[in-house]
Amino acid sequence: MNVTVIGTGYVGLTTGAALAYLGHRVTCVDKDPAKLELLCRGKSPVHEQGLEELMSLAGRNLNFAHRIQEAVKDAEVILVAVGTPAKSNGEADTQYVEAAAREVAEGLKKGRLHCLAVKSTVPVGTNRRVSQVVRRVLEARGVGDKTTILVVSNPEFLREGRALHCTFYPDRIVVGAEQPEGVDMLRRLYQRILEQTFDPPPFLPRPEGYSLPPLVSTDPTSAEMIKYASNAFLALKISFINEIAGLCEKVGADVTEVARGMGLDPRIGSGFLAAGLGWGGSCFPKDTAALLAMAEEHAYTMPIVSASREVNSRQRYRIVEKLQETLKGVRGRVIGVLGLAFKPGTDDVRESPALDVVRILVERGAHVRVHDPVAMDNARRALEGLEVEFFRDPYALVSGAEALVLATEWPEYRHLDLARLAGTMCTPVLLDGRNLFDPEEARRAGWTYMGIGRWA
Ligand SMILES: NC(=O)c1ccc[n+]([C@@H]2O[C@H](COP(=O)([O-])OP(=O)(O)OC[C@H]3O[C@@H](n4cnc5c(N)ncnc54)[C@H](O)[C@@H]3O)[C@@H](O)[C@H]2O)c1
Structure with missing residues (x-):
């Protein structure tokens, strides 16, 4: 199929490159000239493992353009994957989605059937609105x-x-459409994924035991709600275990053991039960805020979603308070923070819990040193104006420091030489904000170790 993808962020570029690899002719459009310049050189503007290799494997099936109107002329399917950031009242801002839809409608050739699929996370009713804009x-x-x-x-x-x-081996593909032809077009678009009739990219083998993903066909409003409800549920699962972690610390239980025991119950499941600094990123914070804003429009309250946000924000402060207790105040202390991305595997620092901890520490007078394997550039921009020292080497970062906070559980941090790190610290206090390390091992290496929900 001829496909146009609008927006080349984490979602748009991944989807575009995957569809091109699967044999569709794809044009990805972005209004940001700096991103386009990189893309045209085969470089990805976002850090996502395997993405540049996939772009290269997609070859001539994958093209890039600046103007939507030209890129959509021959498109059968147009995927909108632009951002939907939160407005100050929490509502999702759909102006970029609507602007893209308008430009699509201006560029389409007459006398054809096209399918415009909204991949961006949008509040209920946006699909209806986009239909009107287009009409x-x-x-x-x-x-x-x-x-x-x-x-x-x-x-x-x-x-x-x-x-x-997630793109090649999804759990499900959700399509919300008023007309069955819309579902049919997306079924054709995703056919090779739905039937798994493609040769996997060499670096992305099909997982053993993977079963064919269902296409969930529903109405647009329910599809929009599935996305918000899923994200809110995942967010509250993390907040729940963090709340339990707080009590574990009081009563002397180990939350990692508690989560293991809980997760074996298939009604609960083991995913998203890792206690830590809490959730962040470009989705959970804005999507839970958007859900609350949607509810408010209907004079409806959602106390569970509100509480999960409250617990999440409290978690950042709890970590700093633990440090304050142990160090008897953080003012004037040298504190190292390992990890700045909102989670490992990405350079995305949007709403990163690690950055919040850095900000709170700086606000309270600490001298903060930071490191991240891939998100340093984005973090530098996000922390602009704040007095923070950036280090390329974790061993240099800890030299003479009084505490170390592990804020993002990058796998490479697991392999750090804990004894060597402790040896150069002024006071070897380790606050493991992701329960990455084995407490006993850390203590043997000379650390005063504190985890989340596993230290009294
Ligand atoms: N990032 C995720 O993990 C994720 C997962 C699921 C859903 N989503 C949702 O998908 C959407 C996109 O997320 P993202 O993280 O990929 O966003 P992003 O911010 O990384 O990328 C969006 C891109 O769209 C471009 N853009 C904006 N308006 C445009 C226009 N009119 N024409 C062309 N390009 C335009 C921007 O320049 C930017 O490159 C959001 O609604 C998000 O909530 C994101």
Whole structure:
């Protein structure tokens, strides 16, 4: 199929490259000239493992363009994957989605059937609105009765750091459409994924035991809600275990043991039960805020979602308070922070818990040194104006420091030589904000070790 993908962020570029690899002719459009310049040189503007290799394997099936109007002329399917950031009241800002839809409608050839699928996470009713925007533009062009655009909702569930895996081997594909033709077009688009009739990229073998993903066909409103409800549920699962972790510390239980015992119950499941600094990133914070804003519009309260946000924000402060207790105050202390990305495997620092901890520490007068294997550039921009020292080497970072906070559980940190690190610290205090290390091992290496929910 001829496909246009609008927006080349984590979602758009991954989807575009995967569809091109699967044999579709894909044009990815972005309005950011700096991103386009990189893309045209085969470079990805975002850090996602395997993405550049996939772009290269996609070869001539994958093209890039600056202007939507030109890129959509021959498109059968147009995927909108632009950002939907939070407004100050928490509502999701759909202006980029609407602007993209308008430009699509201005560029489409008349007399054709097109499918416009909204992959961005958008509040309920956005699909209806996008349909109206498109219809109005087509009417103004005088081609309203000759051109059909099926607007469908196709929410995205990929996880940064595992984006390619999630795209080739999804748990489900959700399509919300008013007309069955919309579902049919997306079924054709994703056919090779739904039937797993592709040769996997060499670096991304099909997982053993993977079963064919279902296509969940539903109405657009339910599709939009599936996305928000899923993210809110995952967020509250993490907040729940963090709340339990707090009590574990009081009563002397180990939350990692508690989570293991809970997770074996298939009704609960073991995913998203890791206690730590809490959740962040470009999705959970804004999507839970958008859900609350949607509820408020309908004079409805969602105390569970509100509480999960509250617990999450409290978690950042609890970590700093633990440090304050142990060091008898953080003012004037040299504190190292390992990890700045909101989770391992990505350079995304949007709403990163690690950055919040850095900000709180700086606010309270600490001298903060930071390191991240891939997110340093993004973190430098996000922390601009704040007095923070950036280190390229974790061993140099700890030299003379009074405490170390592990804020993002990058696998490479697991292999650090804990004894060597402790040896150069002024006071070897380790606050393991992701329960990455074995407490006994850390203590044997000379650390005063504190984890989350496993230290009294
Ligand atoms: N990042 C994730 O893990 C993830 C997962 C699932 C869903 N989502 C949702 O998908 C959407 C995109 O997320 P993302 O993280 O990929 O965003 P992003 O911010 O990384 O990328 C969005 C891109 O869209 C481009 N853009 C904006 N308006 C445009 C226009 N009119 N024409 C062309 N390009 C335009 C921007 O320049 C940017 O490159 C959001 O709604 C998000 O909530 C994200």
